[in-house]
Amino acid sequence: MASEIAKFTQILRDSSISVTTARLAIFQTLLKSDRPLKNGEVASRTPSVNRASVYRSLDLFDRLGITTTLIRGWTPFVELADPFKPHHHHLLCEKCDAVTVITSDEMERLIHQLAEKHSFAPSSHHFEVKGTCHNCQHL
């Protein structure tokens, strides 16, 4: 917890960007949540920070790779990225909206292999499979 905040401040410092109370508050909101949040949810869970500033911070976090965005329907949800949450991917059930978290070493290997083939230097990646989960297949 404390170490996440240290990591966070380090990332900002490394880019010569101020560590402000607003940014810390927003970061902690993300840290405390056990699920990805809509932008608006981040704002309402961080009442000490003005809505416009929340948006500005979320933009910044995205650019710095602190957060990633995933989409359900058309609504974007933000969550903390790799350095802060264990690396994972999603299986999204279209029937019941369940999210299954998966990991795969083979997937990680393949990603780097593909990137190399295209002389691409990967900084992050995200991967989603939509479909029907185990439970919903039997309803």
Add this chain to the structure above:
Amino acid sequence: MASEIAKFTQILRDSSISVTTARLAIFQTLLKSDRPLKNGEVASRTPSVNRASVYRSLDLFDRLGITTTLIRGWTPFVELADPFKPHHHHLLCEKCDAVTVITSDEMERLIHQLAEKHSFAPSSHHFEVKGTCHNCQHL
């Protein structure tokens, strides 16, 4: 081109959904574009159809698997899905915004293998790598 439209009408018919001029117009907007579009862009490129109806159609297309949504920053972009565009994934350059399209049989195989492991029935998937493209690494 004509065959895409045939495929499109077939999908609607198969679900007993009317093939209307509005839906065709929107579909053609997507077909004509060489890049994913924001919802609003779809609307402004299809002036013959009311904005509210564009949204309704895009919802429908998404549910029918005609389109997929991807996200840049926080903004959702729609593009035609697999049956209409060759199946592919993206390498997104964070410096110059270039999008490199990649394909990988091995990736496809791995996806199905992972899904099976979780008793998940995949209907679609999307995969993105962010990073620095070949050109921008040498600037």
Add this chain to the structure above:
DNA sequence: CATTGATTGCGACATATTTGCAATAATGTA
């Protein structure tokens, strides 16, 4: 080509996101 039910346009809401600018806070330095 008439019937019927689905779809659309319209216009008014409701939300969400962005912007300019003055006030405030963070940083580096003495």
Add this chain to the structure above:
DNA sequence: TACATTATTGCAAATATGTCGCAATCAATG
């Protein structure tokens, strides 16, 4: 610690996005 400099924030107004109910219209079917 206090100061100067610059980045960041809050605020309020402007845009942009997405949603809704309902009457008018259109597509499918026989």
